[in-house]
Amino acid sequence: MPEIRPIAELRNTSKISELCHEQPEPIFITKNGYGDLVIMSIETYERQLAMVDVYRKLAEAEKQLAEGLPLVDGEQVFQRLREKHGR
Structure with missing residues (x-):
């Protein structure tokens, strides 16, 4: 409350x-x-900002799905990240 x-x-x-x-x-x-x-508090403010960012990214992803953009396999995404960041 x-x-x-x-x-x-x-x-x-x-x-x-x-x-x-x-x-x-x-x-x-x-x-x-x-x-x-x-x-x-600053902690609450930063948490609120992070949630706004998550919601913005989700809305962008939903828009891309609605536009019919092809999906990328999760393993491919992680592989690209590993190659990019060397892990």
Whole structure:
């Protein structure tokens, strides 16, 4: 469940920082009862960015499938990577 806090709690930066690091998701800050800000730890932010990248790549792959582009065998992909990176 999302954490929602009033903007007045931002005065206690240590507490907000601890809360951000304890929560695996963003914290919503309200002002006068309305949504105003979203804050999160760097770890949560980086995880969110990584998920956006995964979703973008999946959408691109689905588009390629819909366009009828030929599939490449997984073993071929790994073989190319091994040749490229010498492993």
